[in-house]
Amino acid sequence: MAQAIGTTSAVPQATRSTKWRALLREMWKHRVDYLFISPFFIVFLVFGVYPTVWGLRLSLSRWPGGQKPMEWVGLNNYIGLLTSDPLLGKAFVNTMMLLGWILPTGLAFALIVAVMLNARRLRGRGIFRTIYFLPFVTSGVIVAIVFSQFLDKNYGWVNLLLGKVGIPPVPWLTEAIPAQISVTLLLHWMGSGTNILIFLGALQAIDRELYEAAEIDGANAVQSFFRITVPMLRPVLLFMIITATIGLINLYAQVKLLTNGGPQNNTYTMFMRMMDLIAGNRFGEGAALGFLMGAVILVITFVQLRLLRSWWTVEGNLKG
Amino acid sequence: MAALAPASPARPSKRSRSLRQAIGYGLLYVFLTILAVIFLFPFYSMVVGSLMSKEELFRSYPQLWPPNGPQFTAYRLLLQIATPEEVAASGLQNINNYNFVRYIFNTLLIASVAVALQVFFNTLAGYTFAKRNFPFKNQLFSVILATLLLPAAINFVPFYLLVAGTFGWKDTYWPFWIPSLATAFGIFLMRQFIASTIPDELIDSATIDGASQFQIVTRIVMPIMAGGMVVLGILTFVAVYNEYILTNLIISKPDLRTVQLFLANFKQATIRAPLYDLLFAGSVMATIPLLILFFVFQRKLVEGVMSGAIKG
Numbered sequence: 001m002a003q004a005i006g007t008t009s010a011v012p013q014a015t016r017s018t019k020w021r022a023l024l025r026e027m028w029k030h031r032v033d034y035l036f037i038s039p040f041f042i043v044f045l046v047f048g049v050y051p052t053v054w055g056l057r058l059s060l061s062r063w064p065g066g067q068k069p070m071e072w073v074g075l076n077n078y079i080g081l082l083t084s085d086p087l088l089g090k091a092f093v094n095t096m097m098l099l100g101w102i103l104p105t106g107l108a109f110a111l112i113v114a115v116m117l118n119a120r121r122l123r124g125r126g127i128f129r130t131i132y133f134l135p136f137v138t139s140g141v142i143v144a145i146v147f148s149q150f151l152d153k154n155y156g157w158v159n160l161l162l163g164k165v166g167i168p169p170v171p172w173l174t175e176a177i178p179a180q181i182s183v184t185l186l187l188h189w190m191g192s193g194t195n196i197l198i199f200l201g202a203l204q205a206i207d208r209e210l211y212e213a214a215e216i217d218g219a220n221a222v223q224s225f226f227r228i229t230v231p232m233l234r235p236v237l238l239f240m241i242i243t244a245t246i247g248l249i250n251l252y253a254q255v256k257l258l259t260n261g262g263p264q265n266n267t268y269t270m271f272m273r274m275m276d277l278i279a280g281n282r283f284g285e286g287a288a289l290g291f292l293m294g295a296v297i298l299v300i301t302f303v304q305l306r307l308l309r310s311w312w313t314v315e316g317n318l319k320g
Numbered sequence: 321m322a323a324l325a326p327a328s329p330a331r332p333s334k335r336s337r338s339l340r341q342a343i344g345y346g347l348l349y350v351f352l353t354i355l356a357v358i359f360l361f362p363f364y365s366m367v368v369g370s371l372m373s374k375e376e377l378f379r380s381y382p383q384l385w386p387p388n389g390p391q392f393t394a395y396r397l398l399l400q401i402a403t404p405e406e407v408a409a410s411g412l413q414n415i416n417n418y419n420f421v422r423y424i425f426n427t428l429l430i431a432s433v434a435v436a437l438q439v440f441f442n443t444l445a446g447y448t449f450a451k452r453n454f455p456f457k458n459q460l461f462s463v464i465l466a467t468l469l470l471p472a473a474i475n476f477v478p479f480y481l482l483v484a485g486t487f488g489w490k491d492t493y494w495p496f497w498i499p500s501l502a503t504a505f506g507i508f509l510m511r512q513f514i515a516s517t518i519p520d521e522l523i524d525s526a527t528i529d530g531a532s533q534f535q536i537v538t539r540i541v542m543p544i545m546a547g548g549m550v551v552l553g554i555l556t557f558v559a560v561y562n563e564y565i566l567t568n569l570i571i572s573k574p575d576l577r578t579v580q581l582f583l584a585n586f587k588q589a590t591i592r593a594p595l596y597d598l599l600f601a602g603s604v605m606a607t608i609p610l611l612i613l614f615f616v617f618q619r620k621l622v623e624g625v626m627s628g629a630i631k632g
Contacts, residue, residue, distance in 0.1 A: 023455060030454035032533040037445045037460065040502035044467060047479060047499035055478030065485070113355065116348055130618060131356045134363070136625070137610040139562035141580045142603045145587050146362045149369065149596060157365060160382045189362070194625055201626040246471055253564045257587055271473065271565075278477060278569065286477035294474035301469075 059288035064281045077288035088289070091270045092296075094180075099248050099300075101184055103241060110192050114199030115229065129200065133193035140190070144257035147186045148173065176266040179259050183267050186254055191247075195240060202236040203229070234311035241308070242301055249297050270296075363607075370394055370600035374410075377596050394601035410598075417574060420582070420602060427578040428609070430496050431560040435553045441502040443549060446510025447541045451523055461511075467504045480569055491573045496560060506552050512627060513548035514541060551624035554617050558610060579606040 027034070059077055061070040081088055113132065117125055135143070150156050151172035159169040172178045206229065214224045252271040255261065261268035270293055277286035368383060371390035376383070396402040397410055398420035407415050449461050483499070484490045518541060526536050542549065564580045571577055577585075583602050590599060614621065 027455050030452070033448050033452045033454045036448040036533070036537075037507075039441045040445055040464060040504070040507060041460075043499055043501050047482070048467065048470070048475065051475040051478035051482050054482075055475045058478055058481075065481070113352075116352060119345070119348060121345065122348065128352050128356060129622075131359050133622070134359060134611075134614065136621070137558055137614045138363075138607055139564065139580050141562075141564050141584045141587070142366075142607060143362070145583060145599055145603050146366050148587070149600075150362065150365065155382065157361075157382045189359070193359070197622060197625055250471065250473055253584070257584055260588075274473070274476060275565070275569075278480065283477055283481060287475075290474050290476050290478075294471050297471045297473070 055287045055290065058284055059291055061284045063283050065283055070284075073284065077285045078292065081285060081288055081292060085273075087265060087268055087276075088270070088273050090265050091268045091273050094266065094268055095249055095251070095270055097180065098183065098187075098251070099245060101180075102187055102248065103244055105184070106188055106191060106195065106244070107237065107240060109188065110195035111199050111233070113192070114196050114203055115225070117196070117200055118203045129197065132196050135190050136193050138190070140253035141257060143186060143190055144254050147182070147189075148258055151182050173259055174263050176263060179263055179267050183255055183258060186258060187248075187251075190254070191244075198236060198240065199233065202233050206232045234308070238304070238308055238311045241304055245300055245304070246297055249293060249300075366600050366603055366607075369596060370604045372597060374595065374597045394597040395605070398598060398601055398605065418598065420579075420605060422575065423577050423579045423582045424605065424609075426576060427561055427580070427606075430493050430578060431557050433493070433497055434500065434560045435556045437497055437501050438503060438506050438556045439549045439553050442506030442510050442552060443514075443542060443545060444537055445502055445507045447514050447537050449507065449511045450514040451518065451520065464504045464507055468508070480566075484570060490570060491576055492570075493576075495566060495570050496563065506556070509552055509624070509627065510545070510548060513551075514545060517548070518544055547620065550617060551620045551627075554613060554621055555624045557613065561610060 058070070060072060060074060062073050062077075063070045116122075117128055151158055153159060153169050153171050153174065156172070158172065162168075162170065170178050172182045210228050210232075211224055214228060219227065250271055251269045252275065255267050255269055256272060256275075259267045261272050270289070274286055274289050274293070277283070277289060365382075368386060369377060371392070372383065372386045373388070373391050373393060376387055393402065393406055393410070396406060397412070397415065398418055400415065400419055400421065402410070402415075412418060449457065479499075483495045487494070489495050522540060523536055526540055531539070562580060563578075564584060567578050567581045568584065571581055579602070583599065583606060586595070586599055586602065590596065
């Protein structure tokens, strides 16, 4: 009897261990494959996972760096940032305003230009596309240098041209609203080309027959734009909204060099706050701000994905 | 509006329809051309500004052409080939701090090593995910894709402390090379390219002929995938060449500065117009390598940006 029980329990054990052994043998056989993909996982563990985990502890501590000990402060860094930081609230509002401005205007502009470039008998499409895409290769640093001269109140091109039509000089970089508009213009100039390119690629992938069928059914240009073009572009649009959001929350170099966050911190960004905390050796708070920014991105992305759930696939759009 | 629709919906007589189309296309060209001017103008004004003397910039900056003809003093100063008189007239304290050749050399060094590493390791991994089967392959690939969604801001501070403190990589170029040796985007891109261009039979027959995995990658996959590797290489080059935030934290020795760091420091130290001739000349010279790359590999770049968006 005892032996019988012993054998019944021994059988699955044996198969399980042979299964494991077979899996291990299979994995050993593919050791070269694992070797080939290992660089990513090694650097990800060392430079991605480890700093994140350690950063969590850091964000709960006060640490000025160097040999000094880490002092546990619980959630104080987070509480301090959220309640009594003099600049973070402003930075958050600025970023949200930029998002509210840039996403709709930038995407609408890029879509309109892409639709124009997609006009069937347009010549020189390649040339226009190249020119609009050119800013892609310029750095944020250089764009900020050029724009700061461009928008200079007394010496800039923009005010010179406005003066020709009788508009008095606008303080583009030294007053709140104009400075925010300046940042918006700069980002549009830098980013539109890529968006136009992506839209154009997606437009060219739309089957022309869809439009011909709509035409036969008596649809006009506006109708086919909203009933065919826009729904077909939704997955691409969703991708662009999400990447643009992440990009704007990480915004730093361009604004740092164009307005340095001013005037009166009206173009100060969250990433600027992070760099200032690093410069002040306030690493615990800097780490905490990193997690807060991650949370902001996560929440916004989640909301966008929920709101735009029906946009995920093309099929769902055309039916709906 | 008629011109904008891929299929013209107009019903009326053929003549009025074609007339409307002609007007529509005319307006279209006008609009697209104005837009092209707006996109090109900052480049143009940067070039004109760099060819003006600092007095001209100070007195009458917005010019369509340098009032006294192009002057190359700013370029000569940055390239360290200016005459002693020009150096004296420039008002620069120490001309060695404006050694542009060194900064562009540093930048090209950082970018080319980064490109070589990323292209090699991402192709290796991309091939493995595209053409090989092994336990946990799909799970591991999902992990890679998931990391694409992690915003860099999350661990930026501890990453900086790790690299600059623990590893002691302050004032070295390792932070631009090692942590991004292999990237999620690069692996994803190369996997897409390899899966769609290299037939399985080719790899099977090479395996039967006794080629090792490494030989298959270097002798068969890489030569065929040269185009895809160029796409990844250019996107990497542009990103690393233009990098500023990490550089700003890591590099403090003047001799190790990159072009972007030099220009940014210079811009922040320049309060008013007088030194803008140098700033513009530096910007023009810093943009030239990328412009050359852009025009030579334009198709590849477009392909890279679009495949990142549409397949992603």
